[in-house]
Amino acid sequence: MSFRFIHTSDLHIGRRFANISEPADGNLRGRLMEARFDKIRQLANAAREHGAEHVLLAGDTFDSATPSRQVLRQALAAMRDALEVHWWLLPGNHDNLRNAEPVWDEIVKDAPENVHALRATDVVEIAPGVALLPCPVPVRTTGRDLTKDLPGIATPEGMLRIGLAHGGVVDFVESGEQIPPDRDRSAGLDYLALGDWHGRLQVTPRTQYSGTPEQDRFKHGVRGQCLAVTLAQSGAIPEVAAIETGSFLWSNIGLPLHEGEDTALTLAALLPTADRRNTLLRIKASGWTSLAGHAALGVAAERHAPEFALLDLISERVGTLHNVTDLDAIDQAGAMRLAAERLMAEAGNGALAEAERDIAAAALNRLYAYATEGAR
Incomplete structure (x- = not known):
């Protein structure tokens, strides 16, 4: 079987960019905030153009644990507008389960049918023969590897196994987690979609950071990207294509x-x-x-x-x-x-x-x- 999806992370909707020097006669901060919000539409377009029905967002959909009600509701409405796309949202360190509990409660209660909050580590069959193994971030800084239990989670033979996690493999980690670089192998994963690092990074062919779809710092020197990932069959090397989505x-x-x-x-x-x-x-x-x-x-x-x-x-x-x-x-x-x-x-x-x-x-x-x- 073949399965294609969009891997993205670190959308940080609602970020205010208070550290940016605002030109006296400009509206740069407003433009930067709106560009992040517009990435929902861009990601939906990327999914349509590449024949993907699922967008996996590996943490930090929201910049804080307390986004305004307007930010939250408008983000969900934008995802609802792309009704043919399923959005799988993983809590990250910025919007972790403890501090952002009311946010995730509201998503579960009021989100459209195509938006899914991954608050537990239970295996989710997101498509026939495709198992998603989420690793939600419970608190802002855990100091531990949230993927450590993946090797012990069983799925039916031949089923595609996709891990979804937020944390660091190397010393750029922001939230305290350390994910072994060979976790894809030890957990028998066909792909491990990671978030936390805002630039594109391939750890192994099966373990990759998509980076943010809209950059927010002077660090990576390229516009934001997402990844179109194709899994031809269980055990096959993923086919990964970078898609430019950044406005700035x-x-x-x-x-x-x-x-x-x-x-x-x-x-x-x-x-x-x-x-x-x-x-x-x-x-x-x-x-x-x-x-x-x-x-x-x-x-x-x-x-x-x-x-x-x-x-x-x-x-x-x-x-x-x-x-x-x-x-x-x-x-x-x-x-x-x-x-x-x-x-x-x-x-x-x-x-x-x-x-x-x-x-x-x-x-x-x-x-x-x-x-x-x-x-x-």
């Missing part, structure tokens, strides 16, 4: 600077040209440049930033090459010139602590930017 790209880029380089042009050459509106970009500058180079880099970042969902320039680690010409641009005499000379001396004083030198250099860069602002 979170990207970390390094910007090395060298003496004499035009920092504005170097930055411009580094920026992606496509889909800037849906790109969150963190640029970590390093190396050396002059006071004028620092100022030009900041101005260029401000000029390009409105084209992106977010452009965050981190330039604290860029060293400053000081020269008299730079000081002349601040002032050729008077109090500002004296202040600039003192800051330059402190920035280059090896007898001072590094933190003090960094503060002096940053203050000198700011003074230069203020003094030359009218000339730009």
Whole structure:
């Protein structure tokens, strides 16, 4: 027999993105929240397009144990709209059984017929000849392997065995669980669908993390994905295809600077040209440049930033090459010139602590930017 399903995890519906710097005239947080909610529709489309009738969500459907009633009800309604798809929801560490008990009670009580809450470890036959072995997370941090009982759970011979769990196999674990990397073999699983890690990761051909369908951090450098998994028969190697579902790209880029380089042009050459509106970009500058180079880099970042969902320039680690010409641009005499000379001396004083030198250099860069602002 052949069985195909969608493996996804870590949807985190309701996340507020309080750590994101909101542009003064933008609605980035609202767009990010809505993108996560829209993934329900995207996952349903992926299921339809790949001939799958089941979506297995390996934990953290909701970002917290107390999503608002509106968030919960609208999520269930969106799943109901895809009536031909069965949604199998596993409690994760964010929406664990203990803290989110009222949420799971309401799902069991009021969810549409195609939405299933996996609150117990009982085997569920989700399709003829297909056994789902869920491992719900009981509390936010258990400190134990929730898949440890899978080897002892029997199913009829020839039946496909699919494990569904939330936790870590390696040291990226967030919730405390440690799942052996050979659990698929020891439990005789045809596939182990994992959640908790927000990037795609193949542990073995039968044990995989789908990653989140909508990224939420500057870590993985690709848009969110889900996996279309096909099991041809019991014991066969799964066929796994990644499907891009993410609306936003979170990207970390390094910007090395060298003496004499035009920092504005170097930055411009580094920026992606496509889909800037849906790109969150963190640029970590390093190396050396002059006071004028620092100022030009900041101005260029401000000029390009409105084209992106977010452009965050981190330039604290860029060293400053000081020269008299730079000081002349601040002032050729008077109090500002004296202040600039003192800051330059402190920035280059090896007898001072590094933190003090960094503060002096940053203050000198700011003074230069203020003094030359009218000339730009």
